[in-house]
Structure formats: C-alpha cells, structure tokens
Amino acid sequence: MKRYRTRLFQIAIVPAILLCLAYRSAAQVYDTNSKFRYPVELDAVVIKSGFDVDAFIKRVRTDTTFYKAFRSLHLVANSAENNITVLDKKGRATASWQCQTKQEIKNNCRITRFAQESVTGDFYKRNGDFRYYTAELYDYLFIARKPVCHENDIVAGAMETHGNSRMEQHKYELKQLIFNPGSRIRGVPFMGDREGIFEEGERDKYEFRIRMDTLDGIACYRFRITPKKGMEHKVIYDDLTTWFRASDYAILARNYSLSYHTLFYDFDVDMRVRTTVRNGKLLPCTIEYDGNWHVFTQNRERVKFKTTIFY
DSSP: OHHHHHHHTTTSSOOOOOOOOOOOOOOEEEEOOSTTOSOEEEEHHHHHTTOOHHHHHHHHHHOOHHHHHHHHHTTSOEEEEEEEEEEOTTSOEEEEEEEEEEEEEETTEEEEEEEEEEEEETOBOTTSOBSSHHHHHHHHHHOOSSOEESOOOOOTTGGGOOOSSHHHHHHHHHHHHHHSTTSOOTTOTTOTTTTOTTSTTTGGGEEEEEEEEEETTEEEEEEEEEEOTTOTTSOSEEEEEEEEETTTOOEEEEEEEEEEEOSSEEEEEEEEEEEEEETTEEEEEEEEEEEEEEETTSOOEEEEEEEEEEO
16 A cells, blocks of 8 residues: 555646636637547637647647756745645645745755744644645755755756655656656556556547637647546546647646546645746746545545745
C-alpha cells in the first residue's frame, strides 16, 4: 500500500487558470485529415487561418514553455501571498496557513524569507512537522527555507531526472502530470493507462476542441479536452483546457480537473495556473488548487490553496 500512496500523490496535488472569457460562437467543423487521426473540432476562425492540427497536437505533447516558466520562478526575486486551508466534509475550515514570503536571489542561490505568517487549527504536528501531506509537498515545491543554489531553467532532459528521496520522487511524478498532461504515467495502480488521453483506447473517450480566444487582450488558441457524453465515469480528466499564445504557442493559462475512484483510493482535484511575462521570461503568477483525496489506510485530505506571485 505504501507504493500505492506514493504513486497516488502525483495526482492528488498542485496546480492552471483564473479566467472566464467570452466564448466565440462559430460554425463547427471537424478536421478528419489530421495525422492525429482523431476528429478535432475547430471554429470558423481557426479554419480560415489554415491551421495545422497535426502540428498543433505535436506542440501540445512536446511543450516545454510551461515547465520552463516554473523553473524560471526559482531564478528571479519575487514576493508571494500563500494561503492553504484544510476543510472538513462539510466544507468548514479546520486548519489554515497564511503567509507572505519574499524570494531573495544572491550569489546564484535563492532563499525564502517570511514577512508574515499565521496558523490556525492542527496545521502542524506537535514536533513541528506538517500534519497534511498537501502542505508538506507545497512547502517543498515553493519554499526554500535554506539556500538552494546553482539552479537553472534549462528544460532539456530535466524532467527525466530525479533524486532518491521520497519528495524528489513525488516531485518528479508531479512534473509528469502537470507539465505533460495527457501522457501516460507508468506505475499508477488500478488506472489502466487512463491518464494517456492522446493514446489509442483513451482518446476515443474525449472531445477535442480548438477555438480562437483572447486572454488579457492577447490572441490565443484555446485547446479543450472533455469527456464524451456517457464517458464521464470512465476517464480521469473531466476537463483539460490550455490557452496557447497564438504568436509562439507559449502557455498563458491552464485548467485541470481530474477525478477517479477505486477501492484503494479516490481523488477529485481542480488546478489552475496563470502565467505572466516579466523581462522577457514567462513566469507563473497565480496557482490555485482544490483537492479532495483519500488513500486506503490514510486520512482523507480536503485542502485548498492559492498562491499569488509578484515580480
């Protein structure tokens, strides 16, 4: 069961987007000639642009801009507002952690300084450790309590490597889910490769749609993947929506909504990430998470968090 717990945490945590933009109504046509070899619904604006669906799908599956944005986060000074709330089954807050932090960069090292911190409920154990796994992993991913040095934002090969510690393994697994959504993640028990939404046997359970959209006045391709009618309980992704900047396909925002239930574990997770550009770098600026998950022999966790980052 320990292995189940290890693998499940990749799904039950951490971030993709704040926005509700005007939806362009237009004629809907399916591209059936794409080498993706599965119908992709396009709006009239995309069709007129001579859009190459096959090339777009390849970009989606091989994108590194989103991952690079998070690696770049560790290289620039910033301040952040962090809020984590633990809820009971009725949605009432039972514990919380709020803080304002500043990431300082000096001599190629980063460290997090706490400007303000407040805690309620049983957020910490008596020995000072985090009581909740979500909080522990959040701290590990975003807070540098001691100097962390010689990092970079080079993405080539970076997602294939990880250390030997439990947290390094979990961080590695999370990267596969967050930055390569829709790709297979080997070793997840009782899932049957359902996370591989672009793969044969899974993609026929989904609808794929590409629309022209705008985000903060920037022209985007909005790529949305949702279950077909009747398939809602046979898939993992309830919604996966990504806004790609039309000029260079950089990811400006992404929403994830995942759920799955087995006898050994269940999860229902929503994640939202928004990015911004500062000094030519794409960087995350808002990260939201709302998760309800449970592993056999483990207490259920219902946790929300939001981080807003300022540069």
